[in-house]
Amino acid sequence: MPLLALLPLVLVTLSATSDEVAASPHAHPHPLDPLSAAELTAVRAAVLASPFVPSRPLTFHYVGLDEPDKPDVLSYAYATASSHSPILPRFALVIARAGGQSHELRVDVTHVSTPSVLSHSIHGGAGFPMFTVEEQIAAGALAPMYPPFVESVRRRGLNISEVGCGVFSKGWFGSSEKRWGGARVAKMQCFVAGETANFYARPLEGVTLVVDLERMTIVGYTDRIAPPVPKEEGTDYRAEKIAPLFTGPAAAPGVVVQPEGRGFHMDGHVVRWANWEFHVGFDMRAGTVISLASVHDADAGQRRRVLYRGFVSEVFVPYMDPEEEWYFHTFMDAGEFGLGTSAFPLQPGSDCPANAAYMDGYYVNQDGKPVKALNVICVFERYAGDVAWRHTQAGLPGELITEVRQDVTLVVRMVATVGNYDYTFDWEFKTVGTIKLVVSLSGILEMKATSYMHADQITEDAHGTLVAENTVGVYHDHFVTYHLDLDVDGTKNSFVKNTVTPMRNTGDPSTGGADTPRRSYWTVRREVAETEADGQVGINGAPVDLLFVNPSKRTKIGNEAGYRLVPSGATAASLLADDDYPQRRASYTKKQVWVTPYNKSEKWAPGLYADQSTGDDNLAAWSKKNRGIKDKDIVLWYTLGLHHVPCQEDFPVMPTLSGAFEMRPFNFFERNPLIRTRPSRQGHSPNCSCGAR
Ligand SMILES: *[C@@H]1O[C@H](CO)[C@@H](O)[C@H](O)[C@H]1NC(C)=O
Ligand SMILES: *[C@@H]1O[C@H](CO)[C@@H](O)[C@H](O)[C@H]1NC(C)=O
Ligand SMILES: [Cu+2]
Numbered sequence: 001m002p003l004l005a006l007l008p009l010v011l012v013t014l015s016a017t018s019d020e021v022a023a024s025p026h027a028h029p030h031p032l033d034p035l036s037a038a039e040l041t042a043v044r045a046a047v048l049a050s051p052f053v054p055s056r057p058l059t060f061h062y063v064g065l066d067e068p069d070k071p072d073v074l075s076y077a078y079a080t081a082s083s084h085s086p087i088l089p090r091f092a093l094v095i096a097r098a099g100g101q102s103h104e105l106r107v108d109v110t111h112v113s114t115p116s117v118l119s120h121s122i123h124g125g126a127g128f129p130m131f132t133v134e135e136q137i138a139a140g141a142l143a144p145m146y147p148p149f150v151e152s153v154r155r156r157g158l159n160i161s162e163v164g165c166g167v168f169s170k171g172w173f174g175s176s177e178k179r180w181g182g183a184r185v186a187k188m189q190c191f192v193a194g195e196t197a198n199f200y201a202r203p204l205e206g207v208t209l210v211v212d213l214e215r216m217t218i219v220g221y222t223d224r225i226a227p228p229v230p231k232e233e234g235t236d237y238r239a240e241k242i243a244p245l246f247t248g249p250a251a252a253p254g255v256v257v258q259p260e261g262r263g264f265h266m267d268g269h270v271v272r273w274a275n276w277e278f279h280v281g282f283d284m285r286a287g288t289v290i291s292l293a294s295v296h297d298a299d300a301g302q303r304r305r306v307l308y309r310g311f312v313s314e315v316f317v318p319y320m321d322p323e324e325e326w327y328f329h330t331f332m333d334a335g336e337f338g339l340g341t342s343a344f345p346l347q348p349g350s351d352c353p354a355n356a357a358y359m360d361g362y363y364v365n366q367d368g369k370p371v372k373a374l375n376v377i378c379v380f381e382r383y384a385g386d387v388a389w390r391h392t393q394a395g396l397p398g399e400l401i402t403e404v405r406q407d408v409t410l411v412v413r414m415v416a417t418v419g420n421y422d423y424t425f426d427w428e429f430k431t432v433g434t435i436k437l438v439v440s441l442s443g444i445l446e447m448k449a450t451s452y453m454h455a456d457q458i459t460e461d462a463h464g465t466l467v468a469e470n471t472v473g474v475y476h477d478h479f480v481t482y483h484l485d486l487d488v489d490g491t492k493n494s495f496v497k498n499t500v501t502p503m504r505n506t507g508d509p510s511t512g513g514a515d516t517p518r519r520s521y522w523t524v525r526r527e528v529a530e531t532e533a534d535g536q537v538g539i540n541g542a543p544v545d546l547l548f549v550n551p552s553k554r555t556k557i558g559n560e561a562g563y564r565l566v567p568s569g570a571t572a573a574s575l576l577a578d579d580d581y582p583q584r585r586a587s588y589t590k591k592q593v594w595v596t597p598y599n600k601s602e603k604w605a606p607g608l609y610a611d612q613s614t615g616d617d618n619l620a621a622w623s624k625k626n627r628g629i630k631d632k633d634i635v636l637w638y639t640l641g642l643h644h645v646p647c648q649e650d651f652p653v654m655p656t657l658s659g660a661f662e663m664r665p666f667n668f669f670e671r672n673p674l675i676r677t678r679p680s681r682q683g684h685s686p687n688c689s690c691g692a693r
Contacts, residue, residue, distance in 0.1 A: 127609025282361030335610020473646025535595030570659020572641035
């Protein structure tokens, strides 16, 4: 039937509209629900009325849920039918700036009509909170009014009206930058816009401004070099600017259809799908937060805990050019810019398939007023034709047995666009019990203008790849650090390193050998980590299987219930010197794996105050306490890393590049948990050539 071949590909959805998650129908929010607009409004009122911070102006840099203590949340979430869930108080953590100080406030918003400030303190250590969107805009507006900058632009033969500047965090470089006296300053660099949407491709190289974000004035200025501004032609990526578009039958359009409706259910922020249940939250710093993930064990007839809380703790992006304009490009995208505040509405049908459901988030602006982030998270079932398990049994007389089960997964997705880069963060839940975390990079490179027009002209280290004429895509890293508070079948877990070790066969049974011609083999040496020092692992060295086990939960045949960490690509560790300033701030990026005892206040790998942090309060510093981690409530910190050597295909916009890792059940179930799943009832699609044989 050739006509059908022109029809859309396979699956199509019933309810294509109004996919927004309804507001929680419950009178009381789930204790891990993000703060609602009403709660955020109440937080603001309480802070503004508080005598603790009398000085004005006051700006809000972070407001997030300060979740109840873990034992309380656990008894709420896993309350038995007989005991019923307690109503837990609702607290917010606020970080505000006033009078040149960072104020931390804890606000009780259990009753939104009578919010109250419970505690207040002034941050005395290093570092500053996230930038606000408003101050970045205000800083950018200073540049065209700053005479030396206007002069620099004029000297380059450009018109000030076509130049725009953005805020770049300045990093931390110790006593070498005493001149700013520990002030909350940032750098600004500028681009030439013109007709293209891709101003990142047209840097005004050589010019750096320093802005004091508190006084909102320019406090430093350099105009050092003036290579040509790269040409505009070929920089745009908008469909209407790229002509001609492909018109041929490059690919038939595909739409996902679920004739029987969605396979998952959303109750407020709680998602139930197949054997999984979990809570989806949203935070202005971390973005998506997944909590209370548990998997139903059909054989045991019970729900079993896997993850208490997981989120992206930091994204560290150091650039590899030591020159004046580039050395400080050592960004901490979560702690400086906010992944949640950088999340924009997902595009239905492109960012997420047609069968996706969407969730909104809320954060606050600089005035503390709630801002709705529309459609920032999507949830969808994915069947991409992959196999969960299979076997064909040939050789039986007169019979060919084939059993195959589809690998259908549930994806929770958010995209954060932090300036030039777009990060897609996926949480993928698999029916086999696996949680897969995927980070996909796209967007626009940070580019440096240069006089080079051709690769043959480059005689010294260009610190990047010539990706277009006069344009170098600068070398850099992406280190995405996850905080995963695993609770494998309960709270108390141990971290086990199973090192795969080569062995020699002595050939002599009296020394444990085997009397065979075999010379060598490998075996597994098991080590249970005692303290945090044992919890640090560089995974590119020895072949090692890393497990989180619950020593008190065993299978019927005696193996400890566990989950295994499986990296899949993107295992780069930092190559910076230990004494280099950016490395001191992000010292935890030297090893991919850290395991710490659970501590509610240890959430952010570079520390609570990431901007200009010094590393004195980061994950590596906490780990120096070398606390016990055996048979305790422990947290996995995993850093997914990529060394990015740009190439021409990354210009003008970068094709998606992904890295991932999985947490897979390991002796958690008694057997393959999918053994009892039904074979697919879905037959041939109309455009499958396998039909009429
Ligand atoms: C700069 O651009 C603006 C707006 O396009 C225009 O009005 C102005 O005349 C230009 N100035 C110069 C010196 O070209
Ligand atoms: C929990 O973390 C905070 C912040 O790092 C620290 O001050 C406190 O001592 C920690 N508590 C324990 C028991 O380690
Ligand atoms: Cu990159």
